[in-house]
């Protein structure tokens with residue numbers, strides 16, 4: 295019941311193809327031989343038909359008897375048949391066809407491989423950017439920001455900040471706070487504020503904005519002609535500061551992220567420079583610290599931090 299299966303004698307596909315091809319070649323060669331014999335008989339018949347039977351005796355083409363033309367044409371056709379079987383088929387035979395097929399298949403495989411590589415590259419890029427976006431989504435908006443541009447200012451009542459290109463008060467603890475917050479950072483200022491300093495402040499990178507072409511400043515001070523260039527010069531700093539004065543604050547209010555303001559609780563009617571109004575629909579107070587009036591400080595003041603709401 296479960297006896298061995300009888301094995302049929304088998305012939306592999308390649309051998310089968312070779313046999314078929316050999317048979318085809320034999321048939322082709324036979325046809326050439328038959329064609330040759332028919333041509334010889336036909337040629338003799340045409341000559342006899344003309345010369346013995348007198349068929350078309352007077353018919354000539356370009357000065358030649360018609361049978362000569364017919365035989366030459368037939369010979370040309372036979373030669374074409376002969377060449378096609380013994381030369382064309384020999385050189386463009388099965389091996390040539392196989393070679394052509396293999397080279398076409400190789401080309402296709404090469405193309406498929408390239409497409410695969412390209413697809414993989416694109417997939418990797420997409421995966422990377424998805425991972426990047428997911429990472430970005432998982433961190434807070436505050437972390438996402440590369441830098442936090444901050445205004446630092448001291449302003450009295452009615453936003454007074456200066457007079458005759460100078461400050462109107464001297465509050466040492468406010469100066470200390472200014473120094474500690476801005477220490478090691480880029481400080482961006484208008485030309486007039488820069489000129490109100492006796493000399494550049496230590497351990498800070500000064501960026502001075504002016505419309506003048508050849509403005510001269512001590513070594514290390516960066517001179518720029520536009521606000522954009524100032525921001526560009528400070529782009530590597532995580533917290534660059536805008537330190538004044540009035541003109542520069544006014545231009546920077548719309549794009550800074552944070553305001554550190556010391557509110558001096560006194561009115562200065564003689565002031566000639568002012569800080570812009572802080573719009574509480576845009577800014578929210580996030581920190582406050584009171585400082586009382588004392589023997590070192592002529593006025594009381596409050597350190598306030600505002601952060602942009604949106």
Ligand SMILES: NC(=O)c1ccc[n+]([C@@H]2O[C@H](COP(=O)([O-])OP(=O)(O)OC[C@H]3O[C@@H](n4cnc5c(N)ncnc54)[C@H](OP(=O)(O)O)[C@@H]3O)[C@@H](O)[C@H]2O)c1
Pocket residue numbers: 446447448449454455456457458459460461483484485486487488490503504505506519520521537538539540541542543545567
């Ligand atoms: N209380 C505080 O916290 C505080 C802080 C800083 C300053 N201040 C006071 O503020 C006063 C100075 O302020 P300010 O408004 O008169 O002057 P400023 O803002 O310091 O400087 C104005 C100058 O900056 C240049 N500038 C402004 N916008 C520019 C732009 N978009 N492109 C190119 N250059 C531009 C121009 O320089 P050029 O004329 O050279 O072209 C302009 O004259 C002083 O009294 C100072 O003491 C107070």
